[in-house]
Amino acid sequence: MSVTDDSQAGTNSDELTPTTLTGAEVAAAGIDLAVNTPDPGTNYHLFVAGTDEGAQTLKPRSQTTARELMREVGSVLRMSEAEAANLGDLPEDPEEDQTMIINMGPQHPSTHGVLRLMLELQGETVLRCKPIIGYLHTGMEKTGEQLTYMQGGTNVTRMDYLSPLNNELVFAMATEKLLGIDGDIPERAIWIRMLLSELNRMSSHLLFMATNGMDLGAVSMMIYGWREREEVLRFFQEVTGLRMNHNYIRPGGLAADLPTGWRDGVLRILDLLPPRLDEYDTLMTGQPIWRERLQGVGVITPSEALALGATGPILRSTGVEWDLRRDQPYMHYDDLDFDVVVGSYGDAFDRYAIRLAEIRESMDLVRQIVERIPQGDYRIQNKKVTPPPRARIDESMEALIHHFKIFTEGFKVPEGEVYAALESPRGELGCYIASDGGPNPYRIHMRDSSFVNIQCLPHMMRGGLVADAVAIISSVDPVLGGVDR
Amino acid sequence: MSDNQTTAEASEAAEDATPMIHGCPVTDSLGQEVIHATVGQYLDVVKALDDEGYTMCVDLCGVDYLDFMGRSLPDGIAAERFEVVVNLLDLSNRRRTRIRVQVPAAAPVVASLFDLYPGTEAMERECFDMFGIEFAEHPDLTRILMPEDWDGHPLRKDYEVGRIPVQFKGANA
Numbered sequence: 001m002s003v004t005d006d007s008q009a010g011t012n013s014d015e016l017t018p019t020t021l022t023g024a025e026v027a028a029a030g031i032d033l034a035v036n037t038p039d040p041g042t043n044y045h046l047f048v049a050g051t052d053e054g055a056q057t058l059k060p061r062s063q064t065t066a067r068e069l070m071r072e073v074g075s076v077l078r079m080s081e082a083e084a085a086n087l088g089d090l091p092e093d094p095e096e097d098q099t100m101i102i103n104m105g106p107q108h109p110s111t112h113g114v115l116r117l118m119l120e121l122q123g124e125t126v127l128r129c130k131p132i133i134g135y136l137h138t139g140m141e142k143t144g145e146q147l148t149y150m151q152g153g154t155n156v157t158r159m160d161y162l163s164p165l166n167n168e169l170v171f172a173m174a175t176e177k178l179l180g181i182d183g184d185i186p187e188r189a190i191w192i193r194m195l196l197s198e199l200n201r202m203s204s205h206l207l208f209m210a211t212n213g214m215d216l217g218a219v220s221m222m223i224y225g226w227r228e229r230e231e232v233l234r235f236f237q238e239v240t241g242l243r244m245n246h247n248y249i250r251p252g253g254l255a256a257d258l259p260t261g262w263r264d265g266v267l268r269i270l271d272l273l274p275p276r277l278d279e280y281d282t283l284m285t286g287q288p289i290w291r292e293r294l295q296g297v298g299v300i301t302p303s304e305a306l307a308l309g310a311t312g313p314i315l316r317s318t319g320v321e322w323d324l325r326r327d328q329p330y331m332h333y334d335d336l337d338f339d340v341v342v343g344s345y346g347d348a349f350d351r352y353a354i355r356l357a358e359i360r361e362s363m364d365l366v367r368q369i370v371e372r373i374p375q376g377d378y379r380i381q382n383k384k385v386t387p388p389p390r391a392r393i394d395e396s397m398e399a400l401i402h403h404f405k406i407f408t409e410g411f412k413v414p415e416g417e418v419y420a421a422l423e424s425p426r427g428e429l430g431c432y433i434a435s436d437g438g439p440n441p442y443r444i445h446m447r448d449s450s451f452v453n454i455q456c457l458p459h460m461m462r463g464g465l466v467a468d469a470v471a472i473i474s475s476v477d478p479v480l481g482g483v484d485r
Numbered sequence: 486m487s488d489n490q491t492t493a494e495a496s497e498a499a500e501d502a503t504p505m506i507h508g509c510p511v512t513d514s515l516g517q518e519v520i521h522a523t524v525g526q527y528l529d530v531v532k533a534l535d536d537e538g539y540t541m542c543v544d545l546c547g548v549d550y551l552d553f554m555g556r557s558l559p560d561g562i563a564a565e566r567f568e569v570v571v572n573l574l575d576l577s578n579r580r581r582t583r584i585r586v587q588v589p590a591a592a593p594v595v596a597s598l599f600d601l602y603p604g605t606e607a608m609e610r611e612c613f614d615m616f617g618i619e620f621a622e623h624p625d626l627t628r629i630l631m632p633e634d635w636d637g638h639p640l641r642k643d644y645e646v647g648r649i650p651v652q653f654k655g656a657n658a
Contacts, residue, residue: 134630139639141615146646177515306540306576309604320576327579415556418515419544419572419583430544432570436553443640447544447572455607484630 058101058118058130098122104469106135111473112211113480115454124465129458133451136484144444148410149175152441153247156431159446160482161244162207165200165236166424167446168249169193173330174420174431175251178413181380188376189253190331195266195369196239196249197422198362202273203232204425205355205362208477209280212352215474216293221283228276235265252386253379266370270363277359285353294349298460298472301346308459309452312427313358314476317343317350324423336368348468348475355477358425384411410439426450426477448482503560507533509584510559520584521562527586528596531571535601539573539582542602545609546570547588547616551642558587566590567618571598588618597623615640
């Protein structure tokens with residue numbers, strides 16, 4: 001089938017008007033136009049020809065088993081079978097099929113990457129939704145098994161590419177725990193890690209502000225959000241050399257110390273942001289159109305969020321006070337003073353407001369951290385994991401050999417398995433490493449919050465308008481690099 | 486270092502006493518509680534833990550121990566090729582636990598946690614996709630990351646890492 005035919009078939013599947021089919025397609029499908037009724041249930045495969053993904057796609061009702069249908073509409077709500085059946089999802093008269101299934105993405109500006117959604121619509125109402133992922137899957141967990149612990153940071157940092165420093169941090173935390181050196185990391189390194197982690201939370205949420213604004217039609221907000229994020233990324237570039245994918249936080253400490261003048265860079269961001277965040281409030285928070293678009297949209301209750309494993313702003317928007325920084329403190333978060341921001345309605349507006357408030361909280365944290373960063377080493381003085389300083393390599397053969405061995409073979413990590421978790425901008429970011437005693441992780445698994453969080457989408461969209469679907473995707477803030485890994 | 490010694494001692498003492506939770510031996514892995522279960526015990530243990538307050542299933546992943554069958558496991562647990570690792574979280578008591586289920590290669594089928602934790606739906610599909618471990622009673626056990634018509638399960642240890650020959654400009658290869 002040629003490309004033109006494909007695109008025509010795609011258009012037809014959206015419009016569900018079989019009379020516009022080309023003669024060739026009709027002949028190929030063996031359908032007589034005269035007797036063909038506009039029933040998308042029976043000739044569904046004709047319309048999705050060329051885009052069929054087999055069992056992953058959302059099937060029409062006539063081909064969906066009762067159990068599948070119930071899962072899609074009822075099980076996540078913790079409903080009984082009777083209640084789920086009463087949702088009235090099957091039309092009264094099965095012959096009269098009033099729903100249509102449309103495809104959204106993977107190439108769609110508001111799907112935040114290559115997220116693909118199959119939506120079943122009845123008029124403008126979304127009945128079912130199925131996220132289809134995997135378009136960005138590159139087997140990074142398999143790649144992680146081929147890389148040493150020294151190289152692993154370059155791999156994990158590319159997973160959730162909007163919070164690269166958090167990815168590196170959780171990988172470093174897991175590795176250090178396996179090595180048994182998690183208690184010996186120098187204080188300065190820990191505080192710098194916290195500084196960068198909070199700045200990363202700010203940059204990620206600022207990008208959320210931009211994309212959320214763009215998705216809802218506040219287009220100038222898109223420019224503002226990217227502009228502010230760029231200020232943070234510029235600081236990252238000063239510190240790590242790169243705007244993204246830093247590989248700066250490494251097992252044992254950091255790749256380098258903070259550059260001179262870093263304090264001015266941080267203070268500049270802290271001075272610059274508050275008036276701009278106030279501007280966001282004027283532009284969005286208090287604006288009636290903005291509130292109308294978000295309030296009461298994509299509601300999720302605490303029990304549903306917990307059942308679905310949602311974490312981060314989604315869980316907090318329902319009123320559940322759960323933030324790993326406070327509830328299972330890592331590094332020195334228990335020494336700092338900050339609030340866990342929670343919502344009360346579990347809607348898209350709460351999730352927006354929480355993220356905006358978290359930028360302010362993170363700025364407050366950064367202020368406290370800047371005052372408390374001590375002097376000292378930026379990486380552990382453990383010859384096993386730390387390469388010798390550059391100057392030593394010129395004068396000592398042992399140092400040269402040592403440097404060579406660390407960067408070619410890597411260092412061996414004792415047998416064992418460990419799970420480390422931290423609060424990333426999107427929720428719990430976990431790293432599970434099983435070690436067989438070699439220099440590579442035997443198995444590395446990243447528990448990415450976006451991967452779990454997008455399971456909330458079908459649930460939040462159910463019964464809503466198709467126009468709100470975009471607002472809901474945006475409020476979940478998925479990063480497809482993390483979803484697909 | 487004293488912390489490490491005390492945890493090591495604690496784990497040794499724990500192994501001597503072989504503490505059990507719901508009929509499954511419990512070990513300490515670097516300060517984290519690990520429950521070792523067989524395929525038969527798995528669902529009952531998770532149900533019991535759910536009743537105890539572990540309200541969230543944070544993570545579920547598979548491990549293929551084909552090249553590392555000699556890993557240390559508590560007495561009475563026979564090492565199998567696959568493991569399903571489940572991380573549970575109790576929000577009210579702020580505690581975590583981990584369940585390692587030994588899954589034999591001959592019949593890699595375990596119960597699905599979907600009815601207890603609907604959020605495991607995608608994780609179990611990922612585990613099926615990557616390792617070929619099947620989850621009985623899972624409502625929609627299809628591939629999630631790989632294309633539908635893909636052969637094999639990429640994260641298995643006997644699945645080759647693909648290589649692309651590097652071509653240099655002007656080389657005769």
